[in-house]
Amino acid sequence: MVTTQRGFSSFSVDDADAARKFYADTLGFRVTAQPEGGGLVLHLDSGAHVFVYAKEDHRPATFTVLHLAVDDVDPVVEDLTAQGVPFQRYDGFDQDEKGIARGFMEGGDGAWFTDPAGNVIGLMDGEGMSALLDQVTS
Numbered sequence: 001m002v003t004t005q006r007g008f009s010s011f012s013v014d015d016a017d018a019a020r021k022f023y024a025d026t027l028g029f030r031v032t033a034q035p036e037g038g039g040l041v042l043h044l045d046s047g048a049h050v051f052v053y054a055k056e057d058h059r060p061a062t063f064t065v066l067h068l069a070v071d072d073v074d075p076v077v078e079d080l081t082a083q084g085v086p087f088q089r090y091d092g093f094d095q096d097e098k099g100i101a102r103g104f105m106e107g108g109d110g111a112w113f114t115d116p117a118g119n120v121i122g123l124m125d126g127e128g129m130s131a132l133l134d135q136v137t138s
Contacts, residue, residue, distance in 0.1 A: 008050065009051070011050075011066070012058045013052055013116070014117045016052070016053075022115050026080070026085065029043060029044065040052040040053075050066060064122040067124060069125070070124070070125050073108075073109040073124065077111050087099030088113060095111075106127060107126045107127050111123045
């Protein structure tokens with residue numbers, strides 16, 4: 001059995017400077033750079049941390065690397081759209097003109113966009129999101 005002290009999530013990008021600018025300036029996260037090109041730490045409001053590192057042969061993941069729980073997807077989508085962030089469209093989801101999947105995750109709404117490196121970031125709200133968060137954070 002593996003005995004852990006703590007864990008964290010991480011993903012790669014092709015350009016740490018572009019990632020820092022996007023996550024700090026566009027999304028408004030507190031971002032700290034690790035010394036000597038050691039990557040970035042995204043500090044989420046929940047107290048969670050995500051490590052982002054530059055990788056020379058980076059390839060964007062074909063799945064959502066980071067899910068962001070928000071109070072209401074609509075104003076976040078509107079704000080990011082106004083900043084020039086395009087939202088992704090996926091087969092199998094009935095998304096509205098904003099790119100929001102209504103009723104996603106048991107009544108909540110969801111939407112997806114990419115960071116400058118092409119990594120998929122998801123937004124979610126509603127009761128389904130709350131139930132999922134209770135499971136993954138307890």
